[in-house]
Amino acid sequence: MSDYQVVKLEDVDDWLGDYPGEMRGITYAIGAEQAALTYRRMPQHTGSKGSYGHRHKTQEELYLVLSGKLQFKLGDEIVELGKHHAIRVAPQTWRGVWNDEREDAELVIVSTRIDDPQGETETLDGFWPE
Numbered sequence: 730m731s732d733y734q735v736v737k738l739e740d741v742d743d744w745l746g747d748y749p750g751e752m753r754g755i756t757y758a759i760g761a762e763q764a765a766l767t768y769r770r771m772p773q774h775t776g777s778k779g780s781y782g783h784r785h786k787t788q789e790e791l792y793l794v795l796s797g798k799l800q801f802k803l804g805d806e807i808v809e810l811g812k813h814h815a816i817r818v819a820p821q822t823w824r825g826v827w828n829d830e831r832e833d834a835e836l837v838i839v840s841t842r843i844d845d846p847q848g849e850t851e852t853l854d855g856f857w858p859e
Contacts, residue, residue, distance in 0.1 A: 734760045738768055750775050750833070756842055767838040771799065777825030778802075782856025785820045785849050790840045792816050792826070797834025800827045802857045825857045 741753040751770040759766070777783075782802065792801070793815045801808045802825045803818060810816060818824050828834045843849050 741768075748775070761842050763842055765838075765840045765842045769836050769838065771797070771826070771828040771834045771836070773828055773831050773833075776800075776827035778827040778857045779859040780825075780857070781852045781854045782823045782825040783850050783852045784823045785840075786851070787820050788840050788843060788849055789820050790818045790824075790838055792818065793837045793839070795835040795837060797828065797832050798830050799834050799836065800829060801825070802827070823853055823856055827857070 736755065736759045738753060738755070741755055741758045744752045744754060749772045751768065753768045755761075755766040755768060756764070776799075778800075792810075794810050794812055796812050798809060798811045801810060801816060801818075803822055808816065826836070
């Protein structure tokens with residue numbers, strides 16, 4: 730048995746199903762024990778605007794925009810981040826991400842690994858009205 734695990738992004742399940750873009754939870758596929766890593770590709774007009782926001786009870790999140798430009802609604806503020814910008818979001822902060830640009834945006838989300846993501850997350854309908 731080795732001390733490392735390799736996965737190809739294309740071999741990781743896409744959680745979005747029929748929703749446009751991709752969201753691939755690398756954490757479990759790679760067997761991570763402490764860190765959580767998620768890849769997301771967001772086409773134009775995808776994300777949480779007009780939908781719901783979420784926050785975590787204990788888990789902070791780090792977002793790194795790999796390409797494109799994204800809007801983050803954090804509480805009552807909207808922050809725009811472009812390629813190679815990173816942001817840390819504290820656990821209790823309500824949040825949502827939106828791509829209003831023509832180009833796809835790609836981002837990586839890093840946090841601590843938890844065994845019960847649903848139990849750690851709260852959602853808020855109507856958080857970011859259109």
